[in-house]
Amino acid sequence: MTLPIDREGIRILCPDATSHTFCKRRSRYKTPLVLLGLWPLLVGQPLQAAQFDGHLLEAVRLTLANAPDIALSEQQIQASQGRLLAAQSEFVPVIYSGLGGQSIHTPLPxxxxxxxxxxxNGDLFNYTVGASKKLYSGVIVNPELSVIRTSDNYGNTTIPNSGNLALNFTVPLLKNSGTLVNTANMTAAQLELDSAAQDYRFTLSAKIASTVIAYWDCLAAKKLLDISAAAxxxxxxxxxxAHKLANADEIPQAEVKRYETQLAGDTINRISAEQALVVARAGLALAMQxxxxDPAAVALPIDDFPVVEPADLASLDNAVSVQNLIETAAQQRLDVQAISIRQQAANTLLxxxxxxxxxQLDLNLSFGYSGLTEGSAVANTVTAxxxxxxxxxxxVSVNLAFPVTDNAYRSAIVQRAAAAEQNSIQTRALQNAIRNNIHVHINALRLSAAQWAKAKFQAETQFxxxxxxKKRYKLGVGSxxxxxxxxxxxxxxxxNAVYAARDFFQAVIRFRFETGQLLEPLHEQQTLDMAELTTLPDH
Incomplete structure (x- = not known):
């Protein structure tokens, strides 16, 4: 299957956890290129290497289409949706009915x-129709209609049809009483679904970042091979x-050996660079799944390292802005949001x-009336x-149940308190890691940018x-x-210039990833273009 490509951008739509609809993998071939989180057309059918044309956005598109981590994350969303539906089913009205008959022969004394x-000799016929609905407060409402027809040859020769219409209530007064207690599982399931949706977005962001990093590795390996081949x-x-000069006796044969040694070293470097490129292409193919x-069948990168101006790094000089960005990421990054939502779910259950x-103390109430008609006509079963x-x-009645031990009660509290604390610990650890990583990537951005500038100057000068x-040697004053x-x-x-450029743009994508600037938590739809992948975010 060959898909048209428009490299002006990728639009990513994210799952709507509230309405339980999930984005599907498909392509609207418009400008910009539209990519959704999941493509059902491509699930289980990884795209082939021939479809990668060497562009960065195409590598990202293939990653979103093929990555199993994304498919697994979507399955987690669907599993969470199933748990929510199961929790909601507790409050779904249930309609029931029954129909029966008996023929009885009882000996007389x-x-x-x-x-x-x-x-x-008696015949008994009965039917029942009712409904049951549990309210969020825990109260169970149960309207019920029942009719019994009795006929025999002894005391019920008139065939009485007795009917009863009742409205029954079961009101929990202690255990299972109150909206919080009864809706906790449903609320927690909804929060878990919201958390799974954030995990899904974070997985998208992580896969995008890893593919961009692999792309720059491959581009750098390609350039390093070109450099080794040129050398x-x-x-x-x-x-x-040297051979020509030696044959003309203009230089001694010993100098030829030096050139031969240098060529052997450069050939070794070129062979090593070829192997490094194979490894880098394999890494990019793996990122795109x-x-x-064969790595040799994977297209080489086409997009070059963009030009970077000193002004592009100016945003890093504003310490207040950078600190605000760090704290925002520590509070609102997608994986932080996912854990935070799970924390809310755990706190709700606790x-x-x-x-x-x-x-358990339940109050049972019933209100209704009874009716009676006589006769064998079918209509009497209704007019009754x-x-x-x-x-x-x-x-009115009261039911009381008191456990001999409170193991179940204490067990639920201990387990749910532990789950809440686990999420709290994970949140703090993740936030600390985010803050540290962002500082590391800021430093990497500054150093790699400075290194790149110096390396480019050095390369130009060294040429x-x-x-x-070479001119001095021809004039006889060089060696x-x-x-x-x-x-x-x-x-x-x-x-060195290639390494610095690679390090810089990898630092850019890592900085965007760490700060949560690839996919934002509050946007259901976002367009991803080259600028999003190669420039620093606006604070």
Missing amino acids: QALRSGGQTEI ENRSKEFLDS LQNQ AAAQQNNRT LQPKGNGPNAA QVLENE VLDIIYNNGQLSVSQA
């Missing part, structure tokens, strides 16, 4: 027999020139367990419910130095060693 009648080619040219692919009473001036029925040494040394230095300085 000798003293009651007369006219040859030795037994009572090897220069050494070959030097060696060819391309299946069963509060419910603490409030719930060990003793019509009141005929008789008074209403009322009943001129090498050209000057072979100077050329060999400066040729090596040129490769080193060019490689």
Whole structure:
């Protein structure tokens, strides 16, 4: 399956935990490129390497389409939705009905027999219709209608149809009483679903960051191979020139050996760079989850390192702004939000367990009336419910249950208190890690930017130095060693510039990830473009 590509941006829609709808993997081929969190069309069908065209946004798109971590996270959302539906089912009205009949033959005592009648032949027919609804307060409301028709050859020859309509209430007074206690599981399940949605967004953010890092690694490996190959080619040219000069007796044969040694070293470096590129391409293919692919079949990166100006780092000089960004990330980053929501769920369950009473005391109330008709007509089973001036029925009772030990009560509190404390500990540890990591990445941004600028200057200058040494050698005032040394230095300085550029842009994406600036927690939809992946966020 070949998908059209529009690299101006990726739009990511996120799951709506409230309405229990989840984003699906699909593509709307418009500008910008629209990517949703999950694509059902592609689930279980990883895209092939031939579909990666070498662009960074395409690498991200393939990651979002193929990453199993994202699919697992979506399954966690669906599992949380299932738990919520199970918790809500406790308050769903239940309608029930029953229909039955009996034929009874009861022997009569000798003293009651007369006219040859030795037994009572009776028929019994009954039906029941009712409903039950549990309220959030714990009260159970149960309206019920029942009719019984009795006919026999002894005392019910008129075939009485007795009906009863009742409205029953079960009111918990101690255990299972109150809205907090009864809705705790449902509230916690909703919070767990919200938490799973934040985990899902965080997984998207983490996979995007890891793919961008792998892309820059691959681009750097490609550039380093180009540098090694260029150094090897220069050494070959030097060696060819040396052979010509030696054959013309303009230089001694010993100098040729020096060029041969230098070429051997550069060839070794080029071979090492080729292997490094294979490893980097394999890493990028793994990040995009391309299946069963030879790394050599994966397209090389096309997008170059963007140009960075000193003004691009100006936002890091505002200490107050940076500190605000750090604290915002520590409180609102997606994984922090997920743990915080789980903490709310744990606190809800703990509060419910603490409030719930060990003793069960239920008040049972019933109000209704009874009716009676006689006759075998089917309609009498319905008209039996019509009141005929008789008074209403009322009943009240109390049920009491007291556990001998309170192990279950204490166990629920201990478990839920431990779960709440675990989430609290995780939150504090994560927030501390976020603060430390952001400071590390800020330092990496500053140092790698300065290193990159110096490395580019060094590479440009070293090129001129090498050209000057070649001229000096031709004039007879330079040496072979100077050329060999400066040729090596040129490769080193060019490689340093590549390493610094890679480190800088990896620091950029890590900074965005750590500060929660890739996917924001309050946005259901966000467009992700090259600027989002290669520039620092506005504070």
